[in-house]
Amino acid sequence: MTAQIIDGKAFAETVREKVAAHVARLKEVHNITPGLAVVLVGEDPASQVYVRNKGKQTVECGMNSYEHKLSADTSEADLLALIEQLNADPAVHGILVQLPLPDHLDSDLVINSIDPAKDVDGFHISNVGLLGTGQKSMVPCTPLGCLMMLRDQLGSLSGLNAVVVGRSNIVGKPMAQLLLRDSCTVTIAHSRTKDIEEVCRRADILVAAVGRPEMIKGSWVKPGATVIDVGINRVEAPEKGLREDGTVKTKLVGDVEFDTAVEVAGAITPVPGGVGPMTIACLLANTVTAACRAHELPEPDGLTA
Helix, strand or coil, X not given: CCCEEXXXXXXXXXXXXXXXXXXXXXXXXXXXXXXXXXXXXXXXXXXXXXXXXXXXXXXXXXXXXXXXXXXXXCCHHHHHHHHXXXXXXXCCCEEEXXXXXXXXXXXXXXXXXXXXXXECCCCCHHHHHHHHCCCCXXXXXXXXXXXXXXXXXXXXXXXXEEEEECCCCCCHHHHXXXXXXXXXEEEEECCCCCCHHHHHHCCCEEEECCCCCCCECHHHCCCCCEEEECCXXXXXXXXXXECCCCCECEEEECCECHHHHCCCCCEECCCCCCCHHHHHHHHHHHHXXXXXXXXXXXXXXXXXX
């Protein structure tokens, strides 16, 4: 058996097309243009790339993009004042503060200062609580993307055994809550789980979000299971040779050992090209959802949890 490859890049393109179509309807019928504000503090190179891509895709979908780039020594008071300003701006429907923040800033304080209705990252404590109690909330983008791909691949998830490896607030915990809401029987495994290999082998749905390169082997996968690999890890790749400076070249791998898992699973996401592209696509989807809720309009079909 060789697993079907779940093409996250193609799926993300479909999501962006749905977003763009809904944005066009909001403009034409209601004269509303969803707006996303992204706040970047400091000059972290990876964060700069993410913010640039988010802004580009926001505009391509017909939405307004507002970028606020602050110096690394920006005070907490100044950052909170900017967020308060964005909270009050009716043209801004979604607010995202790019993480990580410089060490002198309290990330929890900053995230929880965002209006929960505009918290398109889904990290505000109110949204965490709403999701955990099965109420309407803003859902973190990466778990939302995983859920969309699972529904597309499997249809109904009801009654399936799902194992989430990883218990982070950003992926593991909200992913488990979403699967539970879709009537899966959910287990959260982590570094201290006893007999973790056997726990994984019982999973019809296996979501790997533990942050350890190729930790999950093919022998851990139930034959025919659907495997969603959230991990993005950069490791040395001696087979690719050396750089000009003599250092070993690197490659991206997931939390699943793809070459062995692909021979056992029924379907699997690759790394790169799997879950990664879905994160920004779902950020755009969340912004449209936030705009619809702000104006008490029907939410976009197929773009929410």
